[in-house]
Amino acid sequence: MFLDVTMRRNPNLMKAAFELHQEGKISPDTYVLDLDAIIINAKKIKSEADNYGVKLYFMTKQFGRNPYVANELMKLGYDGAVAVDFREAEALGEAGVKLGHVGHLVQIPSNRIEGILMKRPEVITVYSYEKARDISKAARRLGINQKLMLRVLDYNDILYPAQYGGFYLEILEQEAGRIMELPNIGIHGITSFPCFLYDEESRQIKETRNINTVLKAKDILEKKLSIKLGQVNLPSATCVSSIKEIAKFGGTHGEPGHGLLGTTPFHAAKDEEEIPAVVYVSEVSHNLDNHGYIYGGGHYRRSHMKEALIGSSFEASNKFTLSEMDSQSIDYYLTFNGNSKIGSTAVLAFRTQIFVTRSEVAVIKGVKAGKPELIGIYSSLGKSIRRDAKWAGL
Known part of the structure; x- marks a missing residue:
């Protein structure tokens, strides 16, 4: 490809x-x-995001949760990593990488919540009242407050198989109201996935119908429940060319993954x-x-x-x-x-x-x-196999 x-x-x-x-x-x-190319790409994406006032959580699953690369990205001023499952959150946290966004696409298992809360993620996405309640209980035991993000959806949204979950718009007000009553947590943002996809016909990255759902959810939470949202997270296909689209639809955060590697479908079609x-x-x-x-x-x-x-x-x-x-x-x-x-x-x-x-x-x-120069060899899950293995240049 x-x-x-x-x-x-x-x-x-x-x-x-x-x-x-x-x-x-x-x-x-x-x-x-x-690493040179990743850093060049990351700087360009960050610069464009800064121009539009968009914050970035970088994604590591595409490059094997690599801790060396992740820590290099943190030096560029990224706002932390997005961990798509609890194992990634644990691995990155153990490597000293700041956790920006966890719980999306995979919810945190109940008996792992407290350990991940101790790593102080900026925001955790939940798909249900019950998961928010579990986080509330753990946060209360630890004596901390945790910001939550709600994943929202409607019946005609685009969802990938094995990634279903979230709050339907028709029950959002009711469920968000229940969550607001829980101690030591607060509703800080909303998200969906995917919010942008590459369109082969136009050869551009375009918004999906999921964005309309996010905007409707924003109105429900802010107008009906008087919640001031700190995040409208619009992930997928985040790269230099899509940053302005995130800002256009009121997004506050993007999550580059393939963009860092220059390997979105968009990059296969165009330079x-x-x-x-x-x-x-x-x-x-x-x-x-x-x-x-x-x-x-x-x-x-x-x-x-x-x-x-x-x-x-x-x-x-x-x-x-x-x-x-x-x-x-x-x-x-x-x-x-x-x-x-x-x-x-x-x-x-x-x-x-x-x-x-x-x-x-x-x-x-x-x-x-x-x-x-070879910096090191790692497993596909970010574990170091051999480090500092240097070799003569070409």
Whole structure:
């Protein structure tokens, strides 16, 4: 999906990926993160957000909850991380990363609430009165006050499978009223997901109908219950080009994830401010008949893997078409059309969700200057495997 774009806009990352694998510094089934490019992208998004008065929580699941990258983003003035599930909140908190937004997309389990509250997240999203009550009880035991955000929805909203939940508009006033009576918590904001999506026909990032629901919810809470909302969080596809749209609809917060990597669908179609900052590295395992096989482990069903560069170096590589993955099978191998030398490096670029893979993650810096340095190797969930493994530049 992003191979040609990455070859053209960040060839040094491709070169470094080949070199890392050929020298045995990284294993097959490793994502390589270009820290320089991520920081450049993050600065551009932050600068645009500052211009429009939009605050940002950065998302880490796409790049494997990586603590090194997360802490580098905090140095740029981001308002904290958005943790999409409780394990991510715990991992980032343990790494010293400020928690901005937790509980969305995954609610905090009841017996983990107190531990996460002790990490002092800025805001927690809830889908029900019962979850708000649990947070209230835990906050009261700890002697703290916690800000809540309500996820709102209507019957015609766009929701992804396995992500259903929230307060329907028709019961919002009643349920919010009940929550307001609970001690040690307060309703601080509202959110939905997705609020923006890439539109292939117009080749632009456009608002979804969910935004109308958010705006209706804002009126209900502010006009009927006199709640002064501090956040109108409008996530999805947050990047330089969408910041002005967030502001246009009254949004106060965005949550860049793929935008930091330059890998939203928008970036596959157009050259935008952000550049590609991640590639996937593997190795040819064997050939059989007219197909070759590379080690897998990093497949994500919406990845749109299409092609791979295979060879002994970036300059000596050839492009091969990948066979479409069967969603019913485990990706022990990825199949390409044709044959190649066993042990050759394969470099791919596609849409990532590293945290759902069994891959490793290599963080490198110095790519832009053509002097790449391996900072460390991590698991797909952000655990350090090997740090300070330095190697000679290209």
